[in-house]
Amino acid sequence: MHKGLTIAxxxxxxxxxxLTIIGTVITGSAGEELENIDDDPSxxxxxxxxxxxxxxxxxxxxxxxxxxxVLLTLDYVDTDEDGFVDNCRNYTISVTDEDGVDVTENVTxxxxxxxxxxxxxxxQDPTHNxxxxxxxxxxxxxxxxxxxxxxxxxxxxxxxxxxxxxxxFTLFDYDAYMIMLIEEGIGAGGALVGGIGLxxxxxxxxxxxxxLLIIGFVLPGPQQPQMMGGPMPMxxxxxxxxxxxxxxxxxxxxxxxxxSGGATASEVPDMVSAYTNQFSEPPTE
Numbered sequence: 001m002h003k004g005l006t007i008a009x010x011x012x013x014x015x016x017x018x019l020t021i022i023g024t025v026i027t028g029s030a031g032e033e034l035e036n037i038d039d040d041p042s043x044x045x046x047x048x049x050x051x052x053x054x055x056x057x058x059x060x061x062x063x064x065x066x067x068x069x070v071l072l073t074l075d076y077v078d079t080d081e082d083g084f085v086d087n088c089r090n091y092t093i094s095v096t097d098e099d100g101v102d103v104t105e106n107v108t109x110x111x112x113x114x115x116x117x118x119x120x121x122x123x124q125d126p127t128h129n130x131x132x133x134x135x136x137x138x139x140x141x142x143x144x145x146x147x148x149x150x151x152x153x154x155x156x157x158x159x160x161x162x163x164x165x166x167x168x169f170t171l172f173d174y175d176a177y178m179i180m181l182i183e184e185g186i187g188a189g190g191a192l193v194g195g196i197g198l199x200x201x202x203x204x205x206x207x208x209x210x211x212l213l214i215i216g217f218v219l220p221g222p223q224q225p226q227m228m229g230g231p232m233p234m235x236x237x238x239x240x241x242x243x244x245x246x247x248x249x250x251x252x253x254x255x256x257x258x259x260s261g262g263a264t265a266s267e268v269p270d271m272v273s274a275y276t277n278q279f280s281e282p283p284t285e
Contacts, residue, residue: 016202020198023202027195044180055137057151066139067137072132085117092160097154
């Protein structure tokens with residue numbers, strides 16, 4: 001087993017497995033939050049009193065503003081199939097500025113003639129409980145239409161039926177509603193994208209960690225360096241001849257008698273040989 005690769009593979013697998021789990025949890029939470037965004041438009045309603053309602057035009061980012069919608073409580077049907085909600089165009093909608101001047105024509109222009117338009121998708125899932133959009137005031141986001149609305153201008157909207165009787169209605173701040181949805185969506189959507197990215201990175205890296213882990217188990221570890229030569233013999237501190245009485249080799253002494261005057265070495269008797277022979281021969285009786 002290669003210890004280094006095994007540890008590295010295990011660490012990588014564990015770390016990115018944890019990241020995958022965290023990313024999955026974040027993704028699930030963000031998806032649930034995105035699904036449960038409160039899209040109830042009622043907090044952005046201005047309910048009329050005695051057939052009139054006022055608002056102040058605001059454009060915080062100076063990029064234009066979506067219109068205030070005049071919503072009438074009608075049966076959202078199109079029985080004659082002319083493309084408009086029945087009886088919606090029988091009402092008269094007027095807008096005056098803070099000086100009481102009628103500016104309806106200057107501030108109610110809308111693109112594609114959306115007033116009282118019947119929408120089949122809206123009919124199946126009505127946002128405003130079936131109320132019909134009869135007019136759009138101060139649409140400045142769409143540059144193709146002309147509306148003389150200036151920031152902080154105050155306007156009053158009034159509605160009369162075909163008998164010139166005041167009718168109550170609802171004024172919907174569509175721009176503020178859309179800003180809320182976008183902010184909520186960005187928050188939840190950002191968390192969702194981050195969670196998906198984190199989980200994806202973790203899933204991609206886990207196989208790499210597993211491969212390293214398997215290779216680490218398969219490969220042998222690094223070889224230990226070997227000592228040159230065989231092992232050194234054990235040397236005892238005890239002397240080899242401990243406990244043995246040393247035998248001293250006999251010393252042969254060669255004794256030569258002094259020579260008398262005139263005698264030569266060849267004439268001197270071998271006293272040592274004679275001495276040795278005397279003791280090596282068995283005694284005679």
